[in-house]
Every structure is written in C-alpha cells, then in structure tokens.
Amino acid sequence: MSYESPTPPTNLPTEIVTALNEFTPDRLQDVAMYAEELAEHKEREVRLEEEPDQDEGEERPDDLPDDVPAKATITIKEINDNRYYYWQWREGEKVTSKYKGPVNADE
Structure with missing residues (x-):
C-alpha cells in the first residue's frame, strides 16, 4: 500500500472527489459499501430488463x-x-x- 494519496478516476466529477476527500475513514467505508451495493442493484436492473419474459408454461424450481x-x-x-x-x-x-x-x- 502506498503512502501517497490515491489518484481519483478522471471521469469522477470534481465535486464528488472534493466531498470524498473531506470524509473520515469510517464514512468512506460506508460510502464504498453503499456504492458497491448500488452498482450491483443497477446492474441487476439492467440485466432483468434485458432478460426476455419467461413463458408461463416453464418449470418452476422446486424451492x-x-x-x-x-x-x-x-x-x-x-x-x-x-x-x-x-x-x-x-x-x-x-x-x-x-x-x-x-x-x-x-x-
């Protein structure tokens, strides 16, 4: 792990980088967890939208x-x-x- 501050992604808006730099380590961990969960949720939404509707006649899993x-x-x-x-x-x-x-x- 480097002792230098990490370089933010170039596509991240400046106001977000500024706000993140002011957060405590605990708050940054909370933001990281939320951001990961939000990204998974949005990816899942896109995947569900892209999946074709299943026919009513398809078998249901036992559980x-x-x-x-x-x-x-x-x-x-x-x-x-x-x-x-x-x-x-x-x-x-x-x-x-x-x-x-x-x-x-x-x-």
Whole structure:
C-alpha cells in the first residue's frame, strides 16, 4: 500500500472527489459499501430488463415459493459480514426481493 494519496478516476466529477476527500475513514467505508451495493442493484436492473419474459408454461424450481414468479433470479446480499440468498424479480419499474436463506460457508 502506498503512502501517497490515491489518484481519483478522471471521469469522477470534481465535486464528488472534493466531498470524498473531506470524509473520515469510517464514512468512506460506508460510502464504498453503499456504492458497491448500488452498482450491483443497477446492474441487476439492467440485466432483468434485458432478460426476455419467461413463458408461463416453464418449470418452476422446486424451492421456489408460490408467491415468487418463475422469472425470479437468486442474488446474494451481504449484511453485517453475513451472506444471504434472496429471490429477486421485476414488477414493472420496481425490483422486488424475498429472503431465501443464508449462504452456506461450504459453497
């Protein structure tokens, strides 16, 4: 790790770089975690928009709850250093999630 301050990406607006430079290390960790989760959420939204709608006749996975559509995908969320599976699907403009269970450490 270098003792010099990191160089920000050239495409990052100056006002964001200035604001980040004023944050404490704890606040920067919070921003980093939020930014990563937000990026994953937006990527997932794009992916869900690009996926073709599944036909109603397709088979449902055995572990898919009745109130979760067959087009749902599984995503992993990390909360307080614990990882959990969630079913996730799009309802119009909204992305809906439903808890599935913890991620096994063996996986």
